Amino acid sequence: MDTLLYVENLHVSFEGFLALHNLNLILEPQERIRLLIGPNGAGKTTLFDALTGQVEPVMGRVLFKDHVNLLGLSEHVIAHHGVIRKFQTPSVFPDHTVYENMVLSSGSKHFLASFAARAASHEQEQIAEVLEQVGLLDHANELAGTLSHGQKQWLEIAMLLVQSPTLLLLDEPVAGMTRAEKDRTVALIDGIVKRSACSIMLIEHDMQFVRQIAGRGHKVTVLHEGTVLSEGSIDHVQADERVIEAYLGRGKVSA
Amino acid sequence: MAFGKTVSLLAVTLGLLAILLGGLAGPGAAAPGPATPDLEGPAKRLSVPATQEAAIAALKEIPDPAVEVLLRALKDGALYRLRDRAAILGDDGTLKDLSGQPILDAAGQPAAPADGQEPVPLDERLFSVVQRALERLEIFGADAAARRSAAFKLGSSQDMTAIAVLEKALARETDPEAKPVMEEALAKLRLASPDPAARAVAAQALGRLRSEAALGQLQAALQQETDPAAKQALTGAIRSIDSFLVIRNVVGYAFNGVSLGAVLLIMSLGLAVTFGLMGIINMAHGEMLMLGSYTAYVVQEIFTSRFAAQQDYYFLVALPLSFLVAGLVGLALEGGIIRFLYGRPLETLIVTWGVGMIFQQSARLYFGDQTSVNSPTWFRGGLELMPGLILPWSRIFIVMLALVALGGLYLLLNRSYAGLRVRAVMQNRDMASCLGVSTRRIDSLTFALGTALAGVGGCALALIGTVDPEVGKTYIVDAFMVVVLGGVGKLLGAVVASFGIGISNKLLEPAISGTAAPIYAKVAILVLVIWFLQWRPTGFFPAKGRAAAEAR
């Protein structure tokens, strides 16, 4: 497989407003984390929406593992292929317990399979393991709604992990977290990279967090007004004056 | 601007009414002229069975209103014989002589028929003869409407001797509406005349008069017609009448459609505010309409008891009052109940359904079931756009009212400062409250506006429909249909939906023959709406932009 994710000349418009225009992005199979940064409205979340079938792009191609064209597929089929997404605001099932949220996320989503009254034993083990990984094991019986903001983010991440994703799309996982919680999340992401084989695309504004992750040799892509402004290591990107200008002065930048 | 036109229309109709009333009162008074020929002789012969038939035949020829009074009394069994003179029993139970003066009995009091005294018997066989004679005499009567219907009956009586009478009456006729009816009657009679030229002239006259009534006769005459010129005149007449009928029907159906559209719009305008704008599912909306109808009923009762003279103007008072009453009730309903259920549409649905039940049964207990609103005199009848096509004034008024209400709502929402605040609160409640807009007050006033519009609608619909506790239920499903089809939050959607449903319903109804036209038309419309909502789940004019993605 040459590329994990191949995005070519992607265009998305909302009644005339071009949210994304001729956006190109390539994820190599061995790449484990790709950071996506850029000012508000640069199109980061819209890109995730396009990848997960939430929004219909006007033009362009998106290939996953060389052959799967993600455009036009409905959300749940994309999820089956292993492209799993986390939302900006933590969206868990508040009226269910943490354990129930995990049960919902694990196992086969097929219609008939869900009739089984008992989750298979290996599923339970996997749930317990992932909960332990995100440190929520001792809250198993509590209602998800009663968790703190950080804990909800982690629960959502746990729910994604239990589906053994191939490509994990994290949209501002540490937004609204305390410093300590952010550090634990960094450790969590390292754990994911170590234990599972999935790659992560991560949108984040907190530059310190970005530097912590990128410092381990991961590439960073900067989006600006709907297209890729610059790409490379964190140092290369920070040195690029187009990025500085885009971030600091709101002036027009010749791409 | 739209409002100004309504006021001018009302002024015109009032003026017209005054002339009409004046006209009628005038001649009526002058009828019983002193110079009545001596009718005592023929009246005496009427009371003797043997000579009764001859007496009727003789009286038939005297074109004098007093003869009409005599013969009508004979037919109604109100003709008596008192001291060998003819006496007619009046409505007040007293006897009057042929010239209308009351007959006094021995004590000087107006006489009444003695107990057991039988009126002059009319032979069963002669009943239709007297009927025919009366029609003939009515044509010279005082009342224009009676003259018109008498001419109409004579026209379809195939009695050739009536031609002379009609010609005499036509010569004297002044009333603009009675004249064409008499000409039509004459032409219909002349169709059967032996002379082909006369038949051709008669056919052309009927063609020119667009006489739908004579269509059957013309087609029958065409079958036996031999004379080529007359045949050609007949076919020409038939063709012109047919083409006229096609145009008239299309205009009629179009008006029916527009009128039904206006009714639907009036019903659903209030809902467009409470459900469309505010998202509240108000199942008691039908009862708000009912409140409007009952306000009209109460005002009408007050006017009949206290200001009977100005009875006709009760409607001008009822209209604004129904707006206020329904608005106040809306205010109470919102403040007392709906305020606690914002954001929970399904609970609001159930609570308002309960409120609806309470309103219905209380209205039944208080008002009983036999209530109705009668339109004021100047709303009765209609505008005769084309011969035979009458557009009822009440329905014209409802179309006007719907457009005025729509215009008013549009101006309020989009052009006024208050409207700005209402839209702001509805789109982003938190931001609006940050800007110092008291969302509580806006919510209650907007809901009250919705129910007030329903009140006015109910008041207007009372003119053409029923006023009873059940009327709310019949309106509620249609009103929701219109708002959902029109698209939430869009006034234009409600307009397009209500007129769309109205007009297509009324064009479809005549097309479906058989015994169930009104139903299949309504079902067809529902299926269309259901199919349409497949492709545009948020109605004609869905919300645009990013909000659309969210709402989906």
Next chain:
Amino acid sequence: MTLGGGPRGDAQRLWIAAFGIVFVVLLPVANALGLLSDYYLNLFGKYLCLALLAVGMDLIWGYTGILSLGQAIFFGAGAYSIGMNMMLEGSGKGVYGEPVPDFMIWNQVYQLPLFWKPYKYIALAVASSMLLPAAIAAVIGFLTFRRKLRGTYFAILTQAIAFAVWLMVSRNEMKLGGTNGLTDFKSVLGFSLSSPATQRALYIITAATLLAAFLLSRWLVTSKTGLVLQAIRDNERRLEFLGYNVAGYKIFVFAVSAALAGLSGLLYAPQVGIITPSQIGVLPSLEIVIWVAFGGRGTLWGALLGAISINWMRSVLTGTYPRLWPIILGALFVGVIMFFPKGLVGFAARLRSVVPGRRRLVEAGGVAASKAEERPL
């Protein structure tokens, strides 16, 4: 709705057993011994049918959050299926003594229309009474859920369909008895409907079916599917991203609730002896929603209690307060929703939590000790 067995689970089973004994066994025996008049047994039979209908409604609305204002259509489909079968069984004994049902005579219809013929066989009638509504629901679901039609739009759409069905069935041309509906049933499966024994048998079947349906629904709700349904109610889009074909689940639960409604109609018609379009239209569908809300939606017990209590109140009130009952019932709806948002069951639960009595046992924190410990789902 805890997943685990736990103490609350045992209490539930106790309640179900109690319900089963009282309704399935005690009442019919009391009737047989003459302690309870036939009229009341028959009346309770009717209430239990309507409870079955309410359970179906609770599945689709209480648990899955989809408000269908057309459940009465499915109830009608079930009732008309058995009604047509009973009419054909009684043909020839009608007022006209013709082989065709009476209402066809005064509609100048003298031989049996085609679509009536299969209903001669009881098996087909029973099958149709459940499969027909399920099929209708599946078609409606297929047309709407796949197009992401949600919330109030779906509710108003089903209300429009109910209105259209009511208009059509009220027409005499549809050869379903028009506004008269199907009435004057003589017998079902050969057993004469006027004999108390048949009515008692019908009552027992109804009570048993309701119990079975209740258990089936409980199992469905506590299984993973139940979790998915409630997740649809809470946050449907999240589910889609978890890989669930949400439209499929919605169609499934809509069809199940329609089948339950059809079954309720099947049992209703022979006991009440008449089925007319007035039980199919917009108003009856709204009333079903009110029963479930009144009882407490999202709890199977709520649907059961709501249906039985409101219908029992209606029977009593129309007798004692012939002129005031709509006001009393209307006030009740307003009162319960305003003050007991969770309905009767919610009210009872609040009472229980206020009363100190037995506290809920939650195994606090002992789980962390051995993560591989077996946990019942």
Next chain:
Amino acid sequence: MEGLSRRDFLKTTAAVGVGAAAGMGFPAIIKAQGSAPIKVGVLHSLSGTMAISEAPIKEVVLMAIDEVNKAGGVLGRKVEAVVEDPASNWDLFAEKSKKLLLQDKVATVFGCWTSVSRKSVLPVFEKNNGLLFYPVQYEGEECSKNVIYTGATINQQATPGVDYLMSPEGGSKKKFYLLGSDYVYPRTTNKILRAYLLKVKKVPEANIAEEYTPFHHQDYQTIIGKIKSFSAAGDAAVINTINGDSNVPFFKELGNQGLTADKCPTMSYSFAEVELQTLDVKPLAGHLASWNYFMSLKNPENLKWVKAWKEWAKKAGIPDKQAVTDDPMMHAYVHVHLWAKAAQKAESTDVDKVLKAIENLQISSPVGKYKVDPENHHTWKPVFIGKIRADGQFDIVKRTPDWVRPEPWSNVTYPGRGCDWSKGGKGTFDTVGGKRVWLSEKQ
């Protein structure tokens, strides 16, 4: 609330005791036969679409029961009314009749209005051998042992109406537009009238049109457009069997579109004083109706009854303008007295004995002499044609010289078919070759 008068309130609280006991599902309280009051059921809709017509019937039945009690009750026992509100809901009619017969064990029931409600309670009365008095004109083709039909049959209302329209006084009409609500009464009546017009009156098929609208239909614009072209030549009439509140929008639209009675008269069969006075009468002057009773009848018995009814209505809180009497109310009033007289004659309230005693029983009524047919459980009474006057009353334009024999089976559609429950008769029979073949034996 003015509507709910003090008397009503007392009655309802008293009824609560009985209702509550019955409601609680306790076994029926066994009463001593002797002095306890005789219970009779009153089954008329007090809410829903039929309340407009049925609420006054309930009041007039209570008035008649009050009169019977003042005259010493039946067999020395007071008569007590058990009032139930079936709320215009057909299956509630069935449920309430079961309650009245099985639970309250009433001696008889005065009830029902639409044929739909009668058809839905009929099986209950026949299964439990109850007795129902039905006061409203209906389509016939039914003859049950357990029902006394005091309303008019087709030959006592519908056909006389058509005869009048075709007679010279009626304008010798040739074309007929049959317009009605879509349920069993208009459908059956029109079926019989169509056969009567074609076979007996030799009216060509093309001159007959038929149309049905659903209950509480509101929009008659197109239909009145069709009627106008149908009656353009002035020789047509409308036979109106629209029921209940749909008459109001129909006649309002008729008046607004200028279709006056002289151009095209309507002959109504379900539209009487009660519905008329809710309408603006002036544009309706000249339209016709055919009944067995009109409020404007001038004979002494009627004047006395109307005065008594107005006093009762004032006490019951009905505004004077609404306190009018009409045909179904007259039949309801008379059949309460008929039952009392029959029970007195049979010295028992047992259904079969009362049915025996009521055969050929004559009674004085607001329309003069009135009796029950010896065989077919229907009643003999005169027929009147009324023309609407501008003051909201009906002008009697034609009356049958004597009372008319009721024919539940019209001989136009079912020649030779009759109904006989006397002397061991088994109800509906066909005469085949002069011999009676009982329908019930044939099944």
